[in-house]
Amino acid sequence: MNAPNLVHLIGAPTDIGAGDRGASMGPEAMRVAGIDRALRGQGLTVHDTGNLVGPHNPWQPPVAGYRHLPEVIAWNTAVHRAVSEALRADALPLLLGGDHCLAIGSLSAVAQHCRAKSRKLRVLWLDAHADFNTHTVTPTGNIHGMPVACLYGNGPQALTALGGPAPQLQADCIRQIGIRSVDAEEKRLVHAAGLEVFDMRFIDEYGMREAMNQALAGLDADTHLHVSFDVDFLDPDIAPGVGTTVRGGPTYREAQLCMEMIADTGLLASLDVVELNPAFDVRNRTAEVAVDLIESLFGKSTLMRR
Template sequence: MTVRIIGAPTDYGANRRGVDMGPSAIRYAGLAAELETAGVAARDTGDLLVPRAEERDPDAEQPTSGKAKFLRETSDVCSRLSEEVAATLAEGEVPLALGGDHSIAIGSLTGSARDAEIGTIWFDAHADLNTPETTPSGNVHGMPLAAALGLGEFADAEWAHAPNLREENTVIVGLRSADSAEREYIKESDVTAYTMSDIDERGIAPVVEEALVTASRGVDGVHVSLDLDWLDPNEAPGVGTPVRGGVTYREAHFAMELVAEADVMRSMELVEVNPTLDQHNETAGLATELAASAFGKTVL
């Protein structure tokens, strides 16, 4: 297996600067070497060119109505990332996108779903199911899953909507922060969501095993989205939107080991590593370790 590393150093979707340095921090922490310990070849194609947010107007005319900052810039980056992901898969390699903020998942998902039916597992503290109409903040990193599912104004946005991703194959794992509109959507839709309470009650193994079955049922592969704020802030301090009560170091590794054992992963991204908030590049290092586990690294 060859893993193609694609950097998308954007902070358009976040409200705290610094997450655009995430790809560099993850590489510096030894991503390629960690992947090689998992028995896969790593090919790094560098970063997409992303103009600095400070050079753009977050409130400029946007391609949709509603409240969404830097949506035009986000659509440009995600469209180019989508092309890279689709080309990677067409050439028989596995795309691993490095964020940047979680808005890059729009590009990962649309690229992965271009020529295949896919499911997704969303390892995240947040639901990311807001739209420009429902968002309380305007930050697009809270909208990527809504965009890919075609919710609200995203239904007609070709750059964002992934028609080959269905609700019944969409699973959120480790949820512990959701806005009211997101909670209502989850209750009324076919999206499956496991909260941290589910993990506390049942354990990480049965939850992730069920998630993998649900996400992979009847599709060609699964996109794995790993937001580092899925982990407890004590484990991963370098994230922009930390929420107390996340998974532990060992639970996160075991979850990724289960992903590898299932052998259904089609594409993956690591997002929301912010080195300006980190301690000794600890969160970036953790991202590299979890990626290696997802691609098959084990103790023995």
């Protein structure tokens, strides 16, 4: 199947799962940086559905290992509904976050859609963090550090079963790329789950090209390709506008290659862009870099040779 030509922009302006305030301003920063215009420039039809509505951030301490769990459930339920509606309309849902806890709702909807259509699912998780913490090992209780664990069925039922019986994802469908900050107990859980991780040590040793070749191996026309792009995937020298910067991430050129190789598959069918925090940015620079990279995800290429 070819990637959809219609894109639904879905704003989710919340920092409910994060440890810093400000990611709630991410969707508008992406709009200011020209996300709509950039996608139209790639020949796509764009429908901006506006922003979802959910509870405010009460900024409370964790309860039983989770911060703001009722509010996180409410926001993810809204995201699940909006992404499901986009997929039913044969559109590509592009979730504008917001923090990365929202991927629970987004990917639950995508996984449910793939099961209904009997399609294979491949998830590329572009991030500095593995996001595999649980309420028993988390140092903070912030649920933006738990979405992959929840999607694998390790979390509260209201989140793990959002798209049907848990788990929403199996270990063989996800590839994590750019990882460089993992808590000690979280690392143990990642290894036990058997996640395939192309961390920055792998990229340093073998290059982004080899990482992406392996991460994209086995795709075919019946594969739904989902990209969950946490902006802290990028090195903070080029993307300072996030709340959880980790030095030593992909350079601009490495990130461009990553995006262009994804675009070359022609299989991109859903996308999250999360953790953009304008409160930490410099003149919206990070949003502009993110939009530039998203253009490459949808076909803008530096390739000149035939």
